[in-house]
Amino acid sequence: MTGILIGFGAPVSGAWATPQNIATFAARADQLGYASLWSFQRLIIPEDKRTTMEPVYHSVLDPMATLAYAAAVTTRIRLGVAVINAPFVSPAYLAKQAASLDVLSAGRHDLGLGIGWLPEEFELSGVQMARRGARTAEYIQALHALWAGGVSEFSGEFYQVPRGDVAPKPVQPGGPPILLGGLARPALERVGRLADGWVTSSRTDLSRIAELIAIVRGAAEAAGRDPAALRVVCRGVVRAGPPQAGPDGQRLLLSGDIAQIRADAESLADQGVTEIFYDLNWDRQVGSPDADPVAATERAAELLEALAPAT
Numbered sequence: 001m002t003g004i005l006i007g008f009g010a011p012v013s014g015a016w017a018t019p020q021n022i023a024t025f026a027a028r029a030d031q032l033g034y035a036s037l038w039s040f041q042r043l044i045i046p047e048d049k050r051t052t053m054e055p056v057y058h059s060v061l062d063p064m065a066t067l068a069y070a071a072a073v074t075t076r077i078r079l080g081v082a083v084i085n086a087p088f089v090s091p092a093y094l095a096k097q098a099a100s101l102d103v104l105s106a107g108r109h110d111l112g113l114g115i116g117w118l119p120e121e122f123e124l125s126g127v128q129m130a131r132r133g134a135r136t137a138e139y140i141q142a143l144h145a146l147w148a149g150g151v152s153e154f155s156g157e158f159y160q161v162p163r164g165d166v167a168p169k170p171v172q173p174g175g176p177p178i179l180l181g182g183l184a185r186p187a188l189e190r191v192g193r194l195a196d197g198w199v200t201s202s203r204t205d206l207s208r209i210a211e212l213i214a215i216v217r218g219a220a221e222a223a224g225r226d227p228a229a230l231r232v233v234c235r236g237v238v239r240a241g242p243p244q245a246g247p248d249g250q251r252l253l254l255s256g257d258i259a260q261i262r263a264d265a266e267s268l269a270d271q272g273v274t275e276i277f278y279d280l281n282w283d284r285q286v287g288s289p290d291a292d293p294v295a296a297t298e299r300a301a302e303l304l305e306a307l308a309p310a311t
Contacts, residue, residue, distance in 0.1 A: 003266065003269040003270075004265055004266070004268065004269035004273060004274065004275065004276055005035040005036065005274065005275040005276070005309075006034055006035055006265070006275075006276060006277070006278070006307070006308075006309040007034055007035050007036030007037060007038060007078075007080070007233075007275060007276065007277030007278070008025070008029045008034045008036070008037055008038070008277055008278055008279075008304060008307075009037075009038050009039075009235075009277055009278065009279030009280055009281050010022060010025065010026065010037050010038060010039050010066055010067070010070060011025055011281075011300070012039045012040065012060055012061045012063065012066050012281060013042075013056045013057070013058075013059060013060050013061075013281040013287040014055060014056065014058070014059055014281065014286065014287040014288045014289045014290075014291055014296070015286070015287070015288060015289060015290070015291035015292065015293045015296040015297075016280075016286050016287065016291075016293065016296040016297050016300050017059070017060075017061050017287075018293070019069070021297055021300075022061075022066060022069050022070055023069065023070070023072075023073045025300070025301075025304060026069075026070035026073050026074050026077070027073045027074060028301075028304060029074075029077055029304065030073075030074040030075065030076055030077040032304070032305070032308040032309070033308065033309050034077055034308065034309060035077065035078060035275065035309070036077060036078040036079070036080050036110070036275065036277055037067070037070055037074070037077050037078070037079055037080070037277075038080045038081065038082050038235070038277045038279065039061070039063035039064075039066045039067055039080075039081050039082070040060070040063055040081065040082055040083065040281075041060070041062075041063050041081070041083065041084050041085060041088075042057045042060040043088065043118075043121045043124055043125070044118075044120055044121055044124050045057060045058055046118075046120040049120075054282070055284055055287065055288035055289065055290070056202075056281050056282050056287045056288070058288070058289050059289045063081040063084060064081065064084075064097050064098075064101060067079040067080075067081060067101055067105075067109070068100075068101055068104055071101065071104045071105040071108070072104075074105075074108075075106075076108075077108070078108045078109070078110055079101065079105050079108050079109050079110070080109070080110035080111075080112060080179075080199075080233070080277075081110070081111060081112050082112040082179070082181070082199045082233065082235060082277075083112035083113055083114035083179070083180075083181045083199060084111070084112065084113060084114070085113075085114045085115065085116035085121070086113045086114065086115065086116075086132075086135070086136060086139045087115065087116050087122065087125065087127045087129075087132050087135065088116065088121060088122075088125040088127065089125075090159075091139050091142035091143050091146065091159055091161075092142075092146060092161070092166075094111075094143070095142070095143050095146035095147060095166065095175075096146075096166065098111050098143075098170065098175065098176050099146075099147060099166075099168060099169060099170045099175070100168070101176075102170035102171050102172055102175070102176050103168050103170065103171055106171060107170070107171030107172045109170070109172070109176040110176055110177050110179060110233075111175075111176045111177065111178050111179070112178075112179040112180070112181060112199045112233075113136070113139070113140075113178060113179070113180055113181070113195075114180070114181040114182065115132040115133055115135075115136060115181075115182065115187070116129070116132060133186060133187065133190065134158075135158045135159075136180070136190060136194070137190075137193075137194055138156040138157065138158045138159050139158075139159065140178055140194055140195070141154055141156065141159075142154050142156070142159040142161055143175060143178070144174065144175060145161045146161060146166050147166075147169060147170050147174065147175035148174075149169065150165060151163060151164060151165050152164075152165070177196040177197065177231070178194075178195050178196050179195055179196060179197045179198065179199040179231065179233055180194065180195040180197075180198060180199070181198070181199050181200070181201055182198075182201075183201060183203065183204060183212075185215060188212060188215040188216050188219065189215060189216075189218075189219035190219075191216045191219070191230070192215070192216045192217060192218065192219025192220035192221075192222070192223060192225070192227070192230070193219055193220070193223045193225070195230070196230065196231060197230050197231025197232060197233055197274075198213075198216050198230065198231070198232050198233065199233040199234075199235065200212075200232075200233070200234045200235050201235060202235055202237050202279075202282055204234075204235070206234070206253040206254070206264075206268065207246075207250070207253065209234070209268060209271050209272070209273060210271040210272060213232055213271065213272040213273070214272075216230060216232070217230065217272075231274050231275060232272055232273045232274045232275070233273075233274070233275045233276075233277070234268055234273045234275065234276040234277070235276075235277060235279050236254050236261075236265065236276045236277055236278045236279055237254060237279055237282040238254050238255075238261060238278045238279065238280055238282075238283065238303065238307070239252060239254060239255035239256075239282075239283065240255075240256075240257070240258070240261065240283070240303055241255075241256075241257075242255075242256070243255050243256040243260065244256075253267075253268070254278075258306045258307065261278075261307065262307070278303070278307050280299075280300050280303060283299070283300075285299055286299055286300050
C-alpha cells in the first residue's frame with residue numbers, strides 16, 4: 001500500500017488489554033513495519049450510561065502508561081495517544097508525562113489532545129465544561145513553554161507557568177507533535193490554526209472526510225500556515241467480516257474483508273488522510289470486557305498480520 005502511513009491501535013480496552021498483549025502486539029507491529037501505535041483515554045463509565053455506552057469504553061488502561069510499556073519493547077514505531085482530554089489534567093503534569101515518554105522512546109511520541117464530552121468526567125476531574133475550547137490555545141502555549149530550552153515562563157487567562165526550568169526536555173525539538181481532535185467546525189478550524197494535525201474520532205463519518213479536511217486546511221491557510229504540512233490521522237474502526245451498513249444503507253468504510261479494508265484505506269488517502277491506524281478496540285470480539293480473552297487475542301493477532309503494511 002502506498003500514499004498513506006499505516007498504524008495500529010494498542011491493546012488498551014477490554015479482554016485483550018493485558019501486559020503480555022501490550023508487549024507482544026507492540027513488538028510485532030514494530031517488526032511488521034506499522035508506522036505507529038495508538039492509545040486513548042476513558043476515565044469513568046457512569047452507572048446510568050453503562051448499557052448505552054459502547055463496550056470499548058467499559059475497561060480502559062491509562063493511555064500514557066500503556067505507551068511507556070510499549071516503548072520498552074520497540075525501537076522504531078511511533079507511539080501516539082488519541083486523545084487525552086486536556087481539561088482533565090494540568091498542562092504541567094501532561095508536559096512532564098509527554099516529555100518523559102518522548103525521552104523513554106527516543107523521540108517517538110505523538111500527543112493527541114481533546115476537549116472532552118462526557119459531563120461525568122468533568123465532574124470527576126473537578127473542572128467545568130464551560131470554555132473548554134477557549135482554553136485549548138493557552139494549553140498548547142503552556143506545553144510549549146514547559147518544553148522550551150532553558151528557563152521559560154507563561155502567563156495567560158487560564159494557565160500560568162512560573163519562571164523556571166523543567167527537565168528533562170523532550171527529545172523532539174519543540175516537543176512531541178500536537179494533534180487535536182474534534183468534529184464540530186470550530187474544533188476543526190482550531191486544528192488548522194494551532195496544531196500539527198487532526199486526529200479523527202471513532203464517530204467521524206469517513207464518507208465526509210474530504211470536506212472535513214478541507215475545513216482544517218482552509219483554517220490553516222487563513223492563519224498563514226502551510227495546509228499541506230498538517231497531518232491527518234484517522235482512527236480506523238475496523239469491522240472485519242461481513243460488510244456492515246451505515247445509517248444510509250451503504251457499506252461502512254473499513255468493514256468487510258481484508259481487501260475491502262485495504263482499499264478503503266487507499267481511498268481515504270486519496271481524500272487527504274495522511275495516516276490511518278487500524279483500531280480493533282472497537283471490535284466487540286476483541287475490545288469488549290466480556291469477550292473471551294483467548295479468542296480476542298487470536299482474532300486480533302490474525303488481523304494484525306493480515307492488515308500489515310506492504311514492505
